[in-house]
Amino acid sequence: MKFNLRNTLKNYGIVIAFLIICALLAFMSPVFFTLNNMILVIRQTSIYGIMAVGMTFVILTGGIDLSVGSILALSGAICAGMLKSGMPLPLVLALTMAVGLGCGLFNGLVITVGRITPFVVSLGMMSIARGITLIYTKGYPISGFQPEFRFIGGGYVFGVPVPIIIFLGIVLIAFVVLTQTRLGRYTYAIGGNEETVKLSGINAGFFKSLAYVIAGLTASISALISTSRLNSGGPQAGIGYELDVIAAVVIGGTSLNGGRGSIWGTFVGALMIGVINNGMNLLGISSYFQLVVKGFIIIGAVLLDRLREQAD
């Protein structure tokens, strides 16, 4: 019984912090708690959120991927370019995801085969992918697509925006993969102790690479949504996203040392960042003060999480 309570708080401490923030915002802004705004927040969160799912795999293995923002830009730009050239939509979708996948694979292979620390490899990739994007686009956004493509970012299914459906779908899939498949269990194990995993006869390198592939893939899915939503793919897309994405994962309780964390945590972490940004807009806090407030909220939320944990 006692054990359960503690565990609950440990796993859901951040949820409680999240709810407190929501309650405060609802109190301060009448708009905040409307259905419309909730849908908005989740839709805005989806782009970061999807990437955060991929990042969760990477961080669970004890790695990090700084290149997701650039991969988003590259796949978005190539997607836009292909659309503009009139390629059929299914092919565009497949190839865009292939771009993300390819970048992720490059990261994964260099990290595992070359045995270079993920920070350096993904930093390199961040620069490379951004450079290729700029070369490809010559620095200008690409726009003007067939209207069907807009469905991905702007469509609705039974009144629910498509990005939200994709986001929730990916969270669900990731949850199943992390808890119910070899890949998932190995992801945790590698982050916990890679040597043990290797000695257990598991191809740790392969599964570790997969985490980066997944991160690349989710970045390109986010790119699809973003490109569709903005109706353009630009070389400036995704700059600095890596920090927000990593923050979502870490605020969600996944340890940067690997081996510990959950997809639900990431989900809440991503929503938290979305809600904070949304809330500050709604309250119309001046942009300089926003930075200060945001900083304190992030620290405060995680601190609350920690305090509850220790209370037991």
Next chain:
Amino acid sequence: MKFNLRNTLKNYGIVIAFLIICALLAFMSPVFFTLNNMILVIRQTSIYGIMAVGMTFVILTGGIDLSVGSILALSGAICAGMLKSGMPLPLVLALTMAVGLGCGLFNGLVITVGRITPFVVSLGMMSIARGITLIYTKGYPISGFQPEFRFIGGGYVFGVPVPIIIFLGIVLIAFVVLTQTRLGRYTYAIGGNEETVKLSGINAGFFKSLAYVIAGLTASISALISTSRLNSGGPQAGIGYELDVIAAVVIGGTSLNGGRGSIWGTFVGALMIGVINNGMNLLGISSYFQLVVKGFIIIGAVLLDRLREQAD
């Protein structure tokens, strides 16, 4: 014997990679290897390099500090404000460093007492310090100082630029501290196994906090140099520096897991980034291509380092 050779390569692999890059650049650009350019490179590196020294302490303990760029901006802005108000120079210097120190202390205390992961705390601080800087400066750079202040960034002593002297001095001090004092050894020990350090009756929290204080302090020293060099302190200063600074440390071979690394590695890592930037500018590589080339060079240099290590 065998042991020594291996160790040498392990410790100096990155130096070899660095020398290869320098040799290539010297071959490709006649300007590169001139005394003038060398001094330029080191002077340009000094701002990052000094921060990288502080960051080395933090990373050695297994932490990370994302707020150094913002701390640089905040201390630079406050420094500029104080100079403009005509405060005596020594007081300005002391108070500027106090600002950096204070921010670092905040980081350190929240991390150790609140037991929050450094990523989150320093991410919060990054936002907070930037916000305060903006509020303080109202968004405008501050300039117009007494000419004596220019000495720090622009002066020479025996023909050597002052920033270089400060940089080398700090590297040297850090080297002595890391290898010859308790603070240094505990920094390594905490990163290696914090539990053990605590079991030995050492106040691990105290020494861990100190690492962040040092990082804050070095950021404010860099702020002095930068403010002096640019003859102004602006709210936009230092944006994104954290990544370059962390990159210098990691390329220098310090493990993000803590406990392993050296100040010489950081020194070479910082110089490497400086040389790459300088070299690409000298070669006139187009700026989009630069990103691609830079990415590959960073990965390549560290790969080379690793290959040499494995060769043995």
Next chain:
Amino acid sequence: KQIVIGMTVPGLQFPFFVTMKAEADAAAAKLGVKLLFIDAENSSDKQMAAIESFVAQKVDGILISPMTTDSLVPAIEAAVKAGIPVATVDRKANTNVVLIHVGADNVEGGRAAARYIVDKLKNKGGVIELEGTPGSSAAVDRKKGFDEVMKKSGVKILVSQTAEFDRAKGQSVMENLMQVYPKFDAVFGANDEMIIGAIEAMSGANIDLKTKVTIGFDATTDALSYMAEGKLGATIDQFPGKQAGQALQALFDKIKNKKNPAKNVTYINPLPVTK
């Protein structure tokens, strides 16, 4: 011997500077000048390093759009001292040693945008303002000019929030703001990226764009095509290409023919471009 000119701008993440660079490249090609280019990646320190390396390479002239008015002054003065003529574009540097400054005043641009809105709204109603990256000089100056005119007018600034010069952020921020201020009449985006994001947000919310007054900044290709489609009302043009072209010409005349420009400060008046 071919003339070599070094050029550096605050950041190619802003389409404004991409345009400036592209047109400078074209102008240079026409003059037969070799243009070395360094992106300052939004950092004064990096831009200073860029100038230093131009000096080290002994270029014949330097064309710079400085990060801030003050932070590059020491570097510029050092370059001039080394005998290299320097021209500034867009933002002025706080020194009188430059050969020529060709600029468009961001504050004036902000004013122009505000006047356009006041005019269109017949001096009443409410406007949503999207600011640029906090603390960047373009953001601060444009806001300053805009707010200054607005304050004296009958149009009210409903809310002003930053979207960091970013299209995706412009969209999200606009989505959020529209809920609290559903009765806005106009939107000002301190650059075209943000106003395009805001327009996408409005389209997404099925708002008839014809009923809203919108104005961006920079006159990027995308903005012009949005205007052609009738989605965007106007954008402020600061003619980055023209600025760079004029400055380059002045540098060329100085280097080649030892001729000083007639005026050492030229302002290109920022104007709202409408369709």
Next chain:
Amino acid sequence: MQTLLEMVGICKSFPGVRALDKMSFDLFEGEVHALVGENGAGKSTLMKILSGLYLADEGEIRLRGKKIVVTGIRQMIDAGISVIYQELNLIQHLSVAENIFLGREPRYAGGFINWKKMYADVDRLLKPFNVDIDPRAKILSIGPAFQQVVEIAKALSLKADIIVMDEPTAPLTGNEVERLFEMINALKKSGVSIIYISHRLEELARVADRVTIIRDGSMIVTKPLSELNTEEIIRHMVGRHLSEQYPVAEIPVGAEVLRVEALTKKGVCSDVSFSVRKGEIVGFTGLVGAGRTEIMQLIYGYLKRDSGKVFIDGKETTIRNPRDAVLKGIGLIPEERKKQGLVLGLSVFDNSALTILDKFSRFGLLRMKTIGDLVRGMVAKMEIKTPTIRQQVRYLSGGNQQKVVLSKWFVRNCKVYIFDEPTRGIDVGAKVEIYKLMQNLALQGAAVIMVSSELLEIMNMSDRIEVVFSGRIVKEFKKGEASSEDVMEYALGLHSRAS
């Protein structure tokens, strides 16, 4: 004799576990007091309460008759208590000397560390062990046995009045154990009191004055050693009578499964050849650093060999990495459980299932129920003491962690099992179970290799004994062919030139 320390009515609970239940313990001045009990009985927890690492829920600690209010580790160190924890607590990337003097570095007046003095002090401290350890070497470059020596030296250097040794001999072989005993006796003479925890009951006779037996967190009995015999100790520990410490089984020996020919790696081993047949248990013994672990890692593909061949079922096979080895039917149970055997942050379930996930998935999804049943069965059989199989391995007692490492491989069917120090830290009762499980594997047709430094275990459990000295197999004995003295002579290398 004067009572130095009393711990009275100590209670300590962890989520789901009552580790200590009104436990009492006392210690006289200048005695060696052994604390024995099953895995998970609460020995280490009691010692961690004494060291100030854990705070007791209830109970009090009296030192020299004065009650002390425990605030933390520092206080207990200052009070003269020094602990060798069961888990190695060294910092891998620091030097031997730094580890020993962590927190008490000799310094010059200016605050700089006096390395010269530090190294000299370490040399002096290590001298009695008669081992060749460079004080400047990083911990990770020395083997586990030497690491333990460093731990001991560290505890001794504190000049404490009370030294706690929690299974100090587990990673050691005969030689170092002897040294340790000599030192313990010397310490005793100088008035130091020692609390000694060990699962090697035969050691008690060598050092202990009194014995306290703990079961399920409570004190069962405290008596002078002279009033107890091994049988009684075991009975008190396990709560029942234990018939045999080394079970006997008749196992038919079949065809050769594994053959190794001329395995060589420079600086590690040379020309190692041997074979193991179906149903056979082959023991490998030798001194610390003889190279047994490395030989096994070479076979397993974890280390790269210079030359040599490995045959499985008579066919030569290439094994480039552990994955190959496992696919070819070899399982290796590593000696360093924390570094190589476990993922500490994962649950008992996840750890135990790590080797078999590939066998139990359907449509990509794991068959959790089947795996869970398998793991639960193994946990029951091995008597792993854990509140649930969801418990993180980190929170298990040392011996129970070792059992998890073993269960991980018991659940997977291999042709060849290589056990490297399988019973390290395991209590007498559980050892018997593990021996039975090993014999069971052999009975089912597996070939078993057991590397062990416990001579008795090797002598009693192996069908053949390979003695390793300095990277070579210097002698092979059949079961019952040799006495322990014979084996020791070869292990010490006394016959190495002759062979």
